[in-house]
Amino acid sequence: MKKKRMQITTARVLSNIFLVFIILISVIPFVWIFLSSFKTNAEILESALSIPSHWSFDGYISAFKLSPLHKFYVNSIIVSLFSTAANVFFVGMAAYVLARFEFRFKNAILLLFSVTLLLPMTSLIHPVYMVIRKLGLYDTKLGLILVYAALGLPTTLYILRSYFLSIPRSLEEAAYVDGAGFFRTYVSIIIPVAKPGFATAAVMQFLMAWNEFIYAIVLTNTQNNRTIPVALSYFTSQFSFNYTALFAAIIMVSIPSIVIYILLQEQVVSSLTAGSVKG
Amino acid sequence: MKNRGIWITVFLLPTFAIFMLIYAIPTATVVSTSFFSWRGFSGEMQFVGLANYIEAFSGDSSFHEALTNTLVWILLQSTVHVTLGTVVALMLAKKPFIWKLVRTSYMIPNIISASALAMIFLNVFNPNFGIVNSIIRALGYKDFSINWYYDFSTAFPTVTVSWLVYAGLVTILVLAEIMSIPESVLEAARIDGATDLQVDTLVILPMLRNIIGTCVIVSATSMLKEFELIFLTTKGGPADLTLNLPLYLYKTALIENNFGYANMIGTVLIIMGIVSIILISRMFKLGSSDV
Numbered sequence: 414m415k416k417k418r419m420q421i422t423t424a425r426v427l428s429n430i431f432l433v434f435i436i437l438i439s440v441i442p443f444v445w446i447f448l449s450s451f452k453t454n455a456e457i458l459e460s461a462l463s464i465p466s467h468w469s470f471d472g473y474i475s476a477f478k479l480s481p482l483h484k485f486y487v488n489s490i491i492v493s494l495f496s497t498a499a500n501v502f503f504v505g506m507a508a509y510v511l512a513r514f515e516f517r518f519k520n521a522i523l524l525l526f527s528v529t530l531l532l533p534m535t536s537l538i539h540p541v542y543m544v545i546r547k548l549g550l551y552d553t554k555l556g557l558i559l560v561y562a563a564l565g566l567p568t569t570l571y572i573l574r575s576y577f578l579s580i581p582r583s584l585e586e587a588a589y590v591d592g593a594g595f596f597r598t599y600v601s602i603i604i605p606v607a608k609p610g611f612a613t614a615a616v617m618q619f620l621m622a623w624n625e626f627i628y629a630i631v632l633t634n635t636q637n638n639r640t641i642p643v644a645l646s647y648f649t650s651q652f653s654f655n656y657t658a659l660f661a662a663i664i665m666v667s668i669p670s671i672v673i674y675i676l677l678q679e680q681v682v683s684s685l686t687a688g689s690v691k692g
Numbered sequence: 693m694k695n696r697g698i699w700i701t702v703f704l705l706p707t708f709a710i711f712m713l714i715y716a717i718p719t720a721t722v723v724s725t726s727f728f729s730w731r732g733f734s735g736e737m738q739f740v741g742l743a744n745y746i747e748a749f750s751g752d753s754s755f756h757e758a759l760t761n762t763l764v765w766i767l768l769q770s771t772v773h774v775t776l777g778t779v780v781a782l783m784l785a786k787k788p789f790i791w792k793l794v795r796t797s798y799m800i801p802n803i804i805s806a807s808a809l810a811m812i813f814l815n816v817f818n819p820n821f822g823i824v825n826s827i828i829r830a831l832g833y834k835d836f837s838i839n840w841y842y843d844f845s846t847a848f849p850t851v852t853v854s855w856l857v858y859a860g861l862v863t864i865l866v867l868a869e870i871m872s873i874p875e876s877v878l879e880a881a882r883i884d885g886a887t888d889l890q891v892d893t894l895v896i897l898p899m900l901r902n903i904i905g906t907c908v909i910v911s912a913t914s915m916l917k918e919f920e921l922i923f924l925t926t927k928g929g930p931a932d933l934t935l936n937l938p939l940y941l942y943k944t945a946l947i948e949n950n951f952g953y954a955n956m957i958g959t960v961l962i963i964m965g966i967v968s969i970i971l972i973s974r975m976f977k978l979g980s981s982d983v
Binding site: 424425428429431432433435436438439440441442443445446449457458459460461462503504506507509510511514516522525526529531532533534535536537538539540541542543544548559560562563564566570595596599620623624625626627631641642643645646648656659660663666667670671674675678681682685686 | 700710791794810816823827857861865938945951965
């Protein structure tokens, strides 16, 4: 019995050491960039392991001075918010009828929409670029909003449809008996009840849009419409010697995602589960 | 109810339009134009049958390199990456006091923009002031200076590390599944005298078949989309050592404007996606219940 307990403790100790190692490899690169973003350029180049001599926001100030970072930031916020709104609003409507009603081609439509999850979206960059050009939306925020709203289609559809399926039908039937129309029932009965489902889908969609890079670089070409992940590549090409500003920009890109994740961990985890289990 | 049919159509229409514009038409375009020679924006399209495919598979060394790398990365990601994520989840399921901290911090590399992660790693592995070389130098190897991303011998493993070890998503998915196993099942095994390791491997692991299969699919197909962590670090180099299919497609389409060829690569990616999903689903008997 004693021997067994010893083994268990050794195993626990080893596994804790391993878990600390996992924390370190996940956090150290980010923390190092964070600390370095307060150093001067000379300090960064001189010693990687030193602590900043004084805490200055010079890097952040020069990041804003060197590049139209504020513009990129505003673009990212606009594109992420509007694509999230469009995505959950429109896909929510589709998810509702696909959850509630029987009609011709229903299963075919459901299958088509779900199959989109299987497509590696990098394979479509050229034709999507052509479509956006044809629509006259090249290098516009609207173009990015449209594409991002589409990229989240399968995940949002799955999350919301499952949510609608869990709402008892009696709720709507009562509304219909009271004479409410189709649209009003959806807006004033279903949407309020399904709020947690919408929140889950929206968090996921927002993070995706905030982080997206490849379509942002393919579908825009001016500062007026580029988003913040693209701004990072802008830093490497033009200001490759100002590391402080680059590090500050990296931190400013990442902080919103991390904050959203930590605050809304439950939603993020459940939507990640839903999104991938579907696949 | 009156007008139900009309309302159903109205509710489906926006999503259907988005689906047509961003998924259906592009997918049809990718597959159909892969049989054409089509260069430049004003270029004529000319039907060439399988010529693009034949050129890629017989003569194009960049394509070979990109295809091989993509396949190697799919293999590594669906084995090493998923195993690592599962092992961490099994450890966290025992609720050591740091389990929440591990769960949260392990997700950070997965939750931030891949472009930010790429820029972080580019600096972490910087030969002069990067933290990796600095730590090695601090340990006593004073003249140590490897240019991780640009040296022929280190470029591939360095790029690989930036996604291989970050299995936070797998951990979260597997952990959620373990938590849903009734405590009584595990308790029964322990009363029968099973050790921790036996409970993990003989009781819990077999019950995770479905979720691990799902994780293998997610991890494998993520390698068909991997872009930023290469594009912003090595750009596929040195030579084509770290080139993958998405990056090669990007270069072919947007730099060489060789659209027919790029869409051939796109078609190969789509086929690889479908084949890996079918194979992995079969392997893990996904969709069938455990009983």
